[in-house]
Amino acid sequence: MNFNLNESIEILERTPQTLAVFLSNLSSEWVTCNEGQGTWNATEVIEHLIEGERTNWIPRLEFMLQKGESKPFPAFNRFSHIDDSTKMSIEQNLIEFKKIRHENIEKLKSLITSDVQLDLTGVHPEFGPVKVKELISTWVAHDFTHITQITRVMAKRYREDVGPWKGYLGILNKG
Amino acid sequence: MNFNLNESIEILERTPQTLAVFLSNLSSEWVTCNEGQGTWNATEVIEHLIEGERTNWIPRLEFMLQKGESKPFPAFNRFSHIDDSTKMSIEQNLIEFKKIRHENIEKLKSLITSDVQLDLTGVHPEFGPVKVKELISTWVAHDFTHITQITRVMAKRYREDVGPWKGYLGILNKG
8 A cells, every 4th residue: 555645645736737737728629639429538627627626525525524434425427527518718727627626635634634534434325435545545546547538538639640650659549 | 630740849848847747846656656577667757758859759850851761760779768877866857858858849840841841751660661740740649658657657556545446547457
């Protein structure tokens, strides 16, 4: 096991600015391309990350700390941002993500003040008992997952353009 | 085909700062972890990116423009940075990457002044004839590949820590 709260916060606090540097003011082709019907483009991934900040990580952490194993926390709709009709530009979303992530890291620091709390448990609606440190680890791994997704989706735009180098670039052949 | 020179430059010029924001001043555990023996940590990936700037992309482009198909360009040792004993910190490497990438984008802009040049060809020592635009597309896709690699390697540190969420996070199970 490698989990460490401070090291987790290091990643959580870097992700929004990393994505802002990479994705701001790009040609629209880069941020609207996807991997085919039903898949997300970079803009939609940022919307999903914002939605996670609003409804998943901190709300679930608060729920766990308040209710323990007495009640499963509410299920999280991973696709709610797709149904949201109030679309903002990716630049606006990147600013919003940075703002809400910053607020949530402050909440995380105020909620977790002792290592003992990291082993407290709650009940996931599908998985059953889960620990606070597993939720926070997942928050971090979820950032990595979606940075990877964004770069993979964008890479595939050049899948044919690279010509014979395609065989060297495993990313172009991954789902 | 999606290749566009200006859109390619947009990515090439963002990669160093993106990685600098994500990787600077992290706990050493994040930048020294790898996927097992013979695999690269984040620090080694940055060294590899610098090596590519020095010996691969622009040198090959210049070779293609000068020699055409008259002579294959020299093979590129993708592991030379591993043998280099003059190790710098990841922060030093990130600064060096930004500097050399900036210089190389300036060279790219000065070398390619007409769309006609994008279809010029050279000879890859393994693949045979390749086009200038394929080389530049590969340079871009190579950036995406290694951003993905870095995030995947770092994500795997928390492979067990996420507990039952592991099944939701495909990145943790990828090679």
